[in-house]
Amino acid sequence: MRILLVEDDQMVGAAVTQALKDAAYAVDWVKDGQTAIEAARAETYDLTLLDLGLPSRDGTEVLRAFRTMNRQLPVIIVTARDAIDDRIHGLDLGADDYLVKPFEIRELLARMRAILRRQGSGNAAILSNGTISLDPATHEVAHGGGAARLTAREFALLQALMLRPGTILSRVDLERHIYGWNEEVESNAVEFLIHAIRKKLGASSIRNVRGVGWMVDRSC
DSSP: OEEEEEOOOHHHHHHHHHHHHHTTOEEEEEOSHHHHHHHHHHSOOSEEEEOSSOSSSOHHHHHHHHHHTTOOOOEEEEESOOOHHHHHHHHHTTOSEEEESSOOHHHHHHHHHHHHHHHTSSOOSOEEOSSEEEETTTTEEEETTEEEEOOHHHHHHHHHHHHSTTOOBOHHHHHHHHOOTTSOOOTTHHHHHHHHHHHHHOTTSSEEETTTEEEOOOOO
16 A cells, blocks of 8 residues: 655654555555645555644645645644644544654554545455455555565565556556665565465465466455
8 A cells, every 4th residue: 555654854754654654555645735746646546644833835735735636645734733722623634643743653654544534445354355364553454365475575565466466456556555765776676575375375366467467356
């Protein structure tokens, strides 16, 4: 899943970016309001984490712009502004949640999962096609009576397939779920990850459609 992080503080942004990557999210990190608006126009995101005190365009302006674009993009405001009026204003402008700094990263991730569940964006309690069951909270996967834990990128790739069982995803589709803007796409990364997942779940867990891409079977 792809996240837009809008945060001008270098230390906070770097820490959140790393935590999101560790949790198997692809992250695009921008540091000012205008770039955030341009990014949302150019790319499709599953969720945005939005600071309010931003250069060029304040976070409230960014949120207004998102909603003017008629986007259903979920937004969590993450800010040091803790006054009750600020919270009410942000939620009334269309934010889905409001989290005050400093915060526990575990709480942020839990709030993200809750919003994505409500949006139907793939963070259901368990993703299953009747054969494979994937837990977004723990990155554990069950298959054929056994269980395994996936790495962050293995999880990100399998989650992308499990969101659309029966649909073939190309290499580009899968890379988009694994890598953010500033990350170098490693050669044969998709094949390497699929090989690793198959070793844990069995060769039939992910099907290859030669020359097109990969898929998991539809729900049984």
